[in-house]
Each structure stands twice: as C-alpha cells, then as structure tokens.
Amino acid sequence: MEATNRPYAKFQPNEEYLEALISMGISENHAQEALFCTGNESVEAAVSYVFTNLLHEDNDDENLMPPGAENNVDESPKRYKMTFVVNTALKMGLGKTAAQVAHACLGLYREMRITGDREDALNEWDYFGEKKIVLKGENTEHLEALFNKAKEMNVPCYLVSDAGHTQIPPGSVTVLSVFGDEEEVNAITGTLSLL
Structure with missing residues (x-):
C-alpha cells in the first residue's frame, strides 16, 4: 500500500462538485482538499474554502486561474x-x-x-x-x-x-x-x- 500524507487521499468527493471546481480552474488536488474539508457540502462551500485557505497557503495562483487564461494576465479576475x-x-x-x-x-x-x-x-x-x-x-x-x-x-x-x-x-x-x-x-x- 502506497503511503500518502494527504488526509483526503481515500476520501470520495462528490464527482459533480469536483468536476465543477476543476472547470473553474481549481487544481484537482485543491478541489479534493476543499471538498474533504467542507464535508462535500456544496461547490460554493468548497470555493469559499479554496479562496479563504489555499490561496494564502501556497500562493499558487496558477491553479486558480480560469482555463485558457494562463497566458493572459489581464484577464485574471479581480478579487x-x-x-x-x-x-x-x-x-x-x-x-x-x-x-x-x-x-x-x-x-x-x-x-x-x-x-x-x-x-x-x-x-x-x-x-x-x-x-x-x-x-x-x-x-x-x-x-x-x-x-x-x-x-x-x-x-x-x-x-x-x-x-x-x-x-x-x-x-x-x-x-x-x-x-x-x-x-x-x-x-x-x-x-x-x-x-
């Protein structure tokens, strides 16, 4: 059995929520963590978790940009x-x-x-x-x-x-x-x- 340090590795996220989060440009790892930490409650709760916790955790804005916006900094959403x-x-x-x-x-x-x-x-x-x-x-x-x-x-x-x-x-x-x-x-x- 492969060891992992992610507590949500065996967690089964709501597939519909996970897909919605990924379509927003959130990485799969961040999406899974957010769904795990919010108890699979809703897409909105997971998005709130990502922007409240994960953005400050690693400042990895690349994972939170809308799909296709990687090369267009001017198109990134304002906060x-x-x-x-x-x-x-x-x-x-x-x-x-x-x-x-x-x-x-x-x-x-x-x-x-x-x-x-x-x-x-x-x-x-x-x-x-x-x-x-x-x-x-x-x-x-x-x-x-x-x-x-x-x-x-x-x-x-x-x-x-x-x-x-x-x-x-x-x-x-x-x-x-x-x-x-x-x-x-x-x-x-x-x-x-x-x-």
Whole structure:
C-alpha cells in the first residue's frame, strides 16, 4: 500500500462538485482538499474554502486561474473584499461591536443592491466567499476621514451611526464599511491594524 500524507487521499468527493471546481480552474488536488474539508457540502462551500485557505497557503495562483487564461494576465479576475473599520475610541463590548459590524455589512450590501452599484463586482464577491476584514479605527474623526476618502475615490462605503439604545450615546459613529477590489480598498484601509 502506497503511503500518502494527504488526509483526503481515500476520501470520495462528490464527482459533480469536483468536476465543477476543476472547470473553474481549481487544481484537482485543491478541489479534493476543499471538498474533504467542507464535508462535500456544496461547490460554493468548497470555493469559499479554496479562496479563504489555499490561496494564502501556497500562493499558487496558477491553479486558480480560469482555463485558457494562463497566458493572459489581464484577464485574471479581480478579487473583492469588504473591510470594516471599528471606532475603538467607543470601547464597545464584543457583542456590541459584532452587531455594529453586521449593521455596516448589511447597510452597504443593501445600498449597493438597491442602487445597482458595481453589481458584477458584488456578485463575484458573493460567489468567491465574501471576503471580510475587521480593522481598528482610532475615533469618529478617523472614520469620517476614511469615509470621505472613499467617497472621493468613488468607492462604495457606508457609515453606521448607532441609535444609542445600549452602551453608547445616540448618533455615535461606530463602524465604516468599504467595498471594492483589493487595490482600491487597500488604498483606503490598507495601513490599519486588524481588530
């Protein structure tokens, strides 16, 4: 019996899911690992696993390019993300912070869906795992400055003002959400630390 260090070597992936993943340009090894680690749940779960875990693991973008795009770097898909900048000066509790980040995510997502702003980008973000990053903001002025910078750059953004029912005064600016491709979002929030 041949020895292997892959825990999914004897695993039987859903053939339909495996075929779909490979047709997206994901290597067979990455596709099998993703299906193994997500319990054969769905193509979407496996794709999310690949983009969340395997891209960072080996930076092997060659395995994730669409078929036929190997020689055309300009055709590779953009990666999108949503970042959330939390007003740390408010010293919100963990639950309060989580609720405010959720408000920021849903607020920006709804606003973009209603206006149709960057619908293709939003659909691609949805499909590839909805990458989200939570960052530390200094205070209200800091969040407002980042909000204004995003507006000037025409990057979708949303600023949450709390109703003041718990922990903090009404009208407090709690979280800023920003959405776009990695490059433009990093131009706004790329220097901030993770929360």
